Amino acid sequence: MSAHPTPDRAPRTPMAREDIQLVFASSFGTVYEWYDFYLYGALAPIIAAQFFSGLDPSAGFIFALLAFAAGFIVRPFGALVFGRLGDMIGRKYTFLITILLMGLSTCVVGVLPSYADIGLAAPVMLIALRLLQGLAMGGEYGGAATYVAEHAPPDRRGFYTSWIQTTASLGLFMALVVILLLRQVLGDAAFADWGWRIPFLLSIVLLAVSVWVRLSMNESPAFQRLRETGRTSKAPIRESFGNWRNLRVVLLALFGLVAGQAVVWYTGQFYALFFLTGVLRVEPSTAQWLMVAALAIGTPFFVFFGALADRIGRKPIIMAGLALAAAGYFPMFEALTVAANPALAEAQANARIVVAADPATCSFQGSPIAREVDFASPCDLAKRFLTEQGASYDNRALPRGAATVVRVGSTEITPPRGGLAAGGHGFDDRSVRAIAAFRAEVRQALLAAGYPERADPARMDKVGIVVILSAFMLLVTMVYGPIAAMLVEMFPTRIRYTSMSLPYHIGNGWFGGLMPSIAFAIVAHSGNMYDGLWYPVLIAAGSCAIGLLLVRETRGRDIYAQD
Structure with a gap:
């Protein structure tokens, strides 16, 4: 060469x-x-x-x-x-x-x-x-x-x-x-x-x-x-x-x-x-x-x-x-x-998702070392689930001590607070049921507002x-x-x-x-x-x-x- x-x-x-x-x-x-x-x-x-x-x-x-x-x-x-x-x-x-x-x-x-x-x-x-x-x-x-x-x-x-x-x-x-x-x-x-x-x-x-x-x-x-x-x-x-x-x-x-x-x-x-x-x-x-x-x-x-x-x-x-x-x-x-x-783009334009919460109750959702139980507040549970769903949302600050609300279009949903099981490993049974019900309600609200589960x-x-x-x-x-x-x-x-x-x-x-x-x-x-x-x-x-x-x-x- x-x-x-x-x-x-x-x-x-x-x-x-x-x-x-x-x-x-x-x-x-x-x-x-x-x-x-x-x-x-x-x-x-x-x-x-x-x-x-x-x-x-x-x-x-x-x-x-x-x-x-x-x-x-x-x-x-x-x-x-x-x-x-x-x-x-x-x-x-x-x-x-x-x-x-x-x-x-x-x-x-x-x-x-x-x-x-x-x-x-x-x-x-x-x-x-x-x-x-x-x-x-x-x-x-x-x-x-x-x-x-x-x-x-x-x-x-x-x-x-x-x-x-x-x-x-x-x-x-x-x-x-x-x-x-x-x-x-x-x-x-x-x-x-x-x-x-x-x-x-x-x-x-x-x-x-x-x-x-x-x-x-x-x-x-x-x-x-x-x-x-x-x-x-x-x-x-x-x-x-x-x-x-x-x-x-x-x-x-x-x-x-x-x-x-x-x-x-x-x-x-x-x-x-x-x-x-x-x-x-x-x-x-x-x-x-x-x-x-x-x-x-x-x-x-x-x-x-x-x-x-x-x-x-x-x-x-x-x-x-x-x-x-x-x-x-x-x-x-x-x-x-x-x-x-396009269905997602339309839903975002017509039915915005808002998480309204006291900022002091919201953790950093990008933490790479967090487990599900580390996000026990209503704000954390709401944001965590929306993130897992790939749903884009707006943050709105509420006064100190105010209850967290998830708004999908005109529908408002109040997330529960997670209670830890004995020993601190996982949520207790009551919390597990409440979180599952909250997620099902949010998922239904997303579908009703036109948010697709998958791209068509x-x-x-x-x-x-x-x-x-x-x-x-x-x-x-x-x-x-x-x-x-x-x-x-x-x-x-x-x-x-x-x-x-x-x-x-x-x-x-x-x-x-x-x-x-x-x-x-x-x-x-x-x-x-x-x-x-x-x-x-x-x-x-x-x-x-x-x-x-x-x-x-x-x-x-x-x-x-x-x-």
Whole structure:
């Protein structure tokens, strides 16, 4: 494979065979690793039932999301560990370590006993495996982006690296298709019982192919040149973050680019799918097929915007994507509600739900460690049930000591107070009966006011849903397609792997990976099903402002000028 050590302006030519092999070798393993990672996210409700069944259903689902997020939380630490190795021993062998760690951790999930089998040890082991996967992911992306960019022609760096950007969406695409096909073959009951393990076990085949592909790769020519001249970094972490000049660039990359890119990515692909199923009550397999269609439509735009960034610059495209996301998310999600569940949109317009209560009696509904019995006040019982039903409600403050009232349209219902059983474990029998009667009354009032239990397939505008999901994807491709090239171009070769990996994985691991959990907690607390969008909107807007003011364009920069 040839290197391109000078920023020449040679005419653009089609990708040579060795270039195609280079991109495929770098990207295939990354597709596989994202496939493994997204299996968990797509199966979060089943994971909650299998490994967190000892908790209240809402708390169990939040815990499942937090376990998913645990893999993202440790990604910056993986970036430090594997980024350091990549800058010291090379890109190729670090690739092999990360994919083996990721693949083996995923396969073990497929044979992990459930909570019903071994109790608390099951979620503990699951979270441990998620942490290992997150560590491996922390070393993956920076290596792939660096490796491809250091091989690419200088004037086509955005185009070449944009192929890596497709891998996350392709991994999600593969995960959804495998899940949907298995559901069709096995049936929903069998899949939820034991069939969910098959996608994890199948990954052993992909792991074997990925390892074989990566063994055939050559070392990056830029790193090889550094090693031959004895100029590789002996302390890449200290050089990357102990020097203010480089640390400043790291911080600008994080807050001016990656944090915003991350929330746009997770909103457009993960939160949109959760919103369809958990809030709009679209049947899961239908929602997943619609997302598969949007992924198929949107994925080529990663390459389109990567190539466009080679002509007009990386920064204008990324900033435009951030600005459009910040301005468009609220109306886009409202349009999604009308397209997916018009009966719900009509009911919300004609019969608002209000929880009127003394604020002192209302707990934080987004608590991930709460059990049903921890919400014993009438306000808590009302909000908890409405949250479980996916019903959006308004909060109205009453004077201190006033009784809580749930109003559905013109119907008013007074929730009971939960009394704890002897020993404090669960509600007493009287409370159990009163709570069941309250829930039945609220459910009946919701139905009478036009609130549907499920989205009606006959009224669903599936074409409109795909168009909206594709628009989310377009925003994702705008912010994500050019970013690999831009991050590579911001840092010198000797510490590039470490320097670009940390801001990327803090942004995507913390700002982005925590997005579903934080948004769900915000919605559970506020009652408004759109309030979770404030999280990505504010971060995208903040990154756009910082990026416009402080981040410099990198197109045309000679990445070999500072080895």
